[in-house]
Amino acid sequence: MSLARLAALLADPTRAAFCTALLDGRAWTAGELARHAGVAPSTASEHLSRLIDGGLLAEERQGRHRYVRLAGPEVATLIEDLSAFTPLSGTPDGTPGRTPGRTPGRTPAAGSPAPRSLRESTRLSAEARARTCYDHLAGRLGVTVGDAVLARGLVTEEDGPALTALGRAWLTDLGAELPPRAGRPGARPVVRTCLDWTERRNHLGGAFGALLCRTALDRNWVERIGSGRALRVTPDGERALRELLGVEPLPA
Amino acid sequence: MSLARLAALLADPTRAAFCTALLDGRAWTAGELARHAGVAPSTASEHLSRLIDGGLLAEERQGRHRYVRLAGPEVATLIEDLSAFTPLSGTPDGTPGRTPGRTPGRTPAAGSPAPRSLRESTRLSAEARARTCYDHLAGRLGVTVGDAVLARGLVTEEDGPALTALGRAWLTDLGAELPPRAGRPGARPVVRTCLDWTERRNHLGGAFGALLCRTALDRNWVERIGSGRALRVTPDGERALRELLGVEPLPA
DNA sequence: GGGACGGTTCGGCGGGCGCCGAAACGTCGC
DNA sequence: GCGACGTTTCGGCGCCCGCCGAACCGTCCC
Structure with missing residues (x-):
């Protein structure tokens, strides 16, 4: 191809x-x-x-x-890389922003094009708070966690984002393990910054970001709400965030 | 957009x-x-x-x-990212490999589609030896330099490719300077691996790779041959390669 | 000034492709 | 078994777009 x-x-x-x-x-x-x-x-x-x-x-x-x-x-x-290239990608709510007047009957103007299980406004605010971005955390939760791992020195941004020795120890303490080949050339990078649509700031991607998200879901620190990508932080999750990353209850 | x-x-x-x-x-x-x-x-x-x-x-x-x-x-x-995604991208010589029979008169079959200044075979072998890939070095020269900086510990691949402290010192000795914002999130990464078409191995990209290439051109360690992307290593260049990176004369 | 040359604009042509609706298929649940 | 439903296949339609050649414009060089 x-x-x-x-x-x-x-x-x-x-x-x-x-x-x-x-x-x-x-x-x-x-x-x-x-x-x-x-x-x-x-x-x-x-x-x-x-x-x-x-x-x-x-x-x-x-x-x-x-x-x-x-x-x-x-x-x-x-x-994501391609999307990051589009200067003003879509409307703030994340809808792709279709070009107007392509074909009759396809204009998304009147009415929401596809009602999912949560009401539109509820869904959007829930997603802005916490959601998944492919396989890692995004929304305010995502950038908060990203800031925290940086502030605590688990991740550095010198010479490109990377996990520190401290970060590796932290993972071991957590009982979580990175896939063996992560970070090798050609394989998935360990730490990747990913631009957050709603926050307009970077959150944590890569194998480390995915591992965190999977762990959080496995241990019920966060759970899915609705049928979309929105997440809710559980009480257990709030405790874990505080103890492991020093993150306060989480901005509503 | x-x-x-x-x-x-x-x-x-x-x-x-x-x-x-x-x-x-x-x-x-x-x-x-x-x-x-x-x-x-x-x-x-x-x-x-x-x-x-x-x-x-x-x-x-x-x-x-x-x-x-x-x-x-x-x-x-x-x-490059997009190209890396295409499983069998093009013919080995790097020609994009057009889909056959799109429009009459466009089949690249008969004769070289666009003779440039070097004869085709000469050009190809010159490019396989040393060429530019956007703004950094590629071909056998590119992967050789890539291997050397790795072997000498100027670059590490733990937790994703990055410049080491040794590498920074090496650059300072060289009198070369990275752009100030390189490596910061959103800016260009310092070290990037880039799949080499001819060698099928990684060579050195990113801000560091570009800096090396620019320095090599500035100091006349390599020079352009022909009107394409092919490069030739000068005698000065061979000396520099040996002294700075311990690279032998360079595979012909 | 005049001719050669690189590039652009414009009409016109043809093919590809995205769309839909109708009909058919397979699965599920009653 | 039968109807509902999710999905697929097929025909047909219309638009978009990539292509070319011809004409034109500006630059360069003699």
Whole structure:
């Protein structure tokens, strides 16, 4: 596959919307994505097949459902990198911001294009507070954690972001382990900064960021609310944040 | 600009070919690019305008020439990242590998599509030996230098590639200076590994890689040959390589 | 000044592709 | 078994866009 073919996969507004939505790291059904992007199910089906063929998405069939998710962290990184390049990417709420007047019946103006399970405003404020960004933490929670690991010297930003010896010890104490090849050239970097859409500041990505998020979910420090990417910090989570990172209750 | 619009800029084989060619870090004229891609000058002109509007390319007009180059290192990184994603990108010689039979008269089969100043085979072997990759060194020279800085401990790959204290001292001795903001989040990383097309191994990119390349050109350790990206190591350069990095004369 | 040359603008053409609706298929639940 | 539902396949439509050649403009050089 050539560079042009790869880019062409992302060059369609509908497919781009799919990928952006899937950046939350979860598996969506074909129908959900179709409603989200405001296209017919048949259209969505074709787009998904192309994205899967191209290796950007992975599918998992369950009964009459077709679940689909990003093929891996590299894909998420790629899409983030591309998105970071768009000077004024979309509206503040994260909607991709479709070009007006492409095809009749596709303007997202009247009514929310795809009501999900939480009411729109509730969902947005919940996501601004805490959410997943592919496989790590984002929103105010994300940048708060990012600031904390930096302030406590677990991560340094000298010569590019990296985990310190202190950070490695901290992980060991925590009982969490990085994948063996993390950080090796070609493999996933240990620490990556990822621009946060809502906060307009960096939060923590990479293998370390993913490990933190997974640990937090495993130990029930955070839990999913609704069907989207929004998270809630549990009481256990608040305690862990305070004890492990010196983070206060968390800004509401 | 949305993600889709950005991707659309790279989604055309001709525009992709332009960007790939410009990855050598030099400024090309519109006509050179047109011949290189095998399209009419008028077609190239339109493509260039779109790429410039999109912020991927920068132009510099000189007399009746329109020189054009990548807008910055971020663009080069972006294109490299995307290229790294294509499993079997192009033919071994680095030609983008156009999809066959798109439009009559565009098949690159018969004859070299755009003879540049060196004969094709000469050019290819020269480029395999030493060339620029955007603004840093590539080819056998590039990976050799990359290996050397790693072996001498100037760069480490623990927790992601980074310059060591030894490396900083080495730079100071050399009288070379990194840009002040290099490595800060959002700015250009100090050390980046970049997959070498010909060697299929990593060479040195990032601000450090660019600094080395610029220094080498400034001090006449390497010089351009031909009008392409190929480089030749000068006698001064061989001496510098030996004394500064312990690299032997350089594989022919 | 005049011719050569690089680049641009404009019309016009053709193909690709994204869209939909209708019909069909498979699964699930009653 | 039957209807509901999620998904897919197929035809058909319309637009977008990449291509070219012709004409034109500005620069360079003799």
